[in-house]
Structures are given as structure tokens and as C-alpha cells.
Amino acid sequence: MNCPNCHASIPDDSTSCPSCGQPILHVREVVDAELVDRPHQERTGGGFHQRVVFMQSHSSQILPSCQMGIITLALAFAMGLKFGLLACIGFLVFSGIARVITFAVQVQTAMMGRPVNPLLMQVISWFCCWSLVAWLAS
Secondary structure, three states, rough: OEEOOOOOOOOOOEOOOOOOOOOOOOOOOOEEEEEEOOOHHHHHOOOOOOEEEEEEEOOOOOOOOOOHHHHHHHHHHHHHHHEEEHHHHHHHHHHHHHHHHHHHHHHHHHHOOOOHHHHHHHHHHHHHHHHHHHHOOO
């Protein structure tokens, strides 16, 4: 592992860089969630329970939500430049509605054991919002 500050080689389990003293934060990324059921508890009268098992991977990178928000604001600004202030406001309203819908879809697909990439859902919602506002503005 390399230090993000001075790029010196450091052990994987170190809490700070021995060269520059920069604290090292170990980030774990959740990629997929798997639902595991316990049918033996259902037979014993304990009800049906599900447990979520998280698998970790450091190979793929997903845009953090703050970057998605910045991209949404940039698209709203571009919509405002192209069609006007009302189109900018409309894009922000429709993207807020789309955010709620995509969250509900992601929760539902995760509960069914088929999680969807959040970046794909966000790109689809940006396209739908842009198309809808462009259609309404023209």
C-alpha cells in the first residue's frame, strides 16, 4: 500500500505513514449485498428472518453521492443556459423526484438479491430528466 500524501510504501495495517506521519484511513467499499434466509427458524416458530451479507471489493470505483450531486447541478445549470431559469428549476425538481424513485428501486432490487449499480440508475435518471424538461421547454 502507498501513502496518499507522500506515496511512500507502507504496510497495509498501519494507521499512519512512517515517512510523513499522515494518518491512514482504511476505507471498505460495499459492492454487493446477498440475502441469506434462515428457513430453520421458520419451522421453529421464530418467523422468517433475513440477514444481509456484505461482500467487499477494492477493484471497482463508484462515484460518491457528492459527485453525483455536483453533476446534477452542472446539468441543471446547462439546462438553464439552454432553455432558461424555469427549465433549470424544472430539471432540479424532476431530478429530486427521480432520486426518490431510484432509491426505492435500489432498495427493492437489493431486497430481491439483485442489486443494481447506482451509477447506472443515476445516468438513466439524468437522461430522463433532461429529455422531459427539454420536451416541456420546446
